[in-house]
Amino acid sequence: MNCFASMSKPRVGIFGGSVWNRPRWTAAERSVEDANTANGVDALAFAFDAEFIDYPEVQVSDLSRFDIVFGNANRIPRSYLSKQRRLLDNRPSSLVWISIVEGDANEYLEPDTEYRDILDAADIVNVINEHSAPFFRRLTQTPITTIGLPYPIDGVSAYATPYDKRRKEICICPILLRRMNDVLAAKEIGLPYYGFSQVMLRRLNRTFSNWRKFGSVLDKDITKKKTHLAYNDPNLTVYLEKSISEYFRFNGGASLWMNLDNRYTWARFVLDAAALKMPIITTESTVHGSTLFPDTTIRNHFDLDNAVRLGKQLIEDSQFYHSVAENAFESLQTFSYDNTRKKFLDLIASLQL
Secondary structure, eight states: OOOOSSSSSSOOESSOSSSSSSEEEEGGSOHHHHHHHOOOHHHHHHTOOOEETTTTTTGGGGGGSSSEEEEEOSSSHHHHHHHHHHHHHHHHHEEEEEEESSSOOGEEEEOOOHHHHHHHHEEEEEOGGGGEEEEEEHOOOSEEOOOOOOOHHHHHHEEEEGGOOOOOOEEEHHHTTTTTTHHHHHHHTTTEEEEOOOOOOOOOHHHHHHHHHOSSSTTTHHHHHHHHHOOOTTEEEEEEEEOOHHHHHTTTTTTEEEEEEOSSOOHHHHHHHTTTOOOOOEEGGGGGHHHHGGGGEETTOHHHHHHHHHHHHHHHHHHHHHHHHHHHHHHHHGHHHHHHHHHHHOOOOOOOO
């Protein structure tokens, strides 16, 4: 049994999955804004004051420096699986390896013996969407947890807009070309609605990929044009994606959010809405919807009748609006850095790893 589980600061490594384009970094090297807006494994790094190493960079020799490793267990690219297996097979006996299953759980339904072996070799598998836990408990013999990921509550909540300063608009959360059900519901609620198109990065090394994907290499507004063409809706306002801080600042000033998600994933939009005290209409597949917004979570992404009904209720009933927002923010505290860190350490201690 490891003795570090009762320590206040174990040595933690995070392997793979960072949004920051550097192969190695520590939480101390990142900016305050990064810490205040982190998502996914980046948030884990901040919660544990950890070191991140990407899979192409990490070596077996790195493992001796850690008590706990959180290994991103995504299957893409496939070359990462063989690297994970080599690290798992050569880790010190004192090291606890927690595999994190990220992304949409539907992507893991196809039979995959190599992936099953990776999960079996871990000490704990952290499944980020509770609905998928019964599947993963049958897929692997490794203990499953649904603790998920930490969330930077204090940092994001600083971007919240007071209720009386909010614009009378509905924010469509996903990139508009990914799905249209959110827009179909929003347009019946009675407020202006807007959403976002993907930014095309105009860089030399993206010339060919931009042409294949967008049909242009120079037009910075090409994705907005394609979005307007796809919807042919003069009432839909389309913006280019914003930086993470501008995303919180701008969208925190809307009246409500629409996120009729069909995926079984971590549902960052729902957590963001709770931190900003922003009512959101979302779906049961997100898990966080039922946990944080039980009164505005609908059965599935096709349940547009209830989405419209709830949207109208939110804009017409200020007491309901405020209670939805305040209750979500209070419930969000379970995802704080401190609480999430404690859950993992308590779990390791209870399993006597």
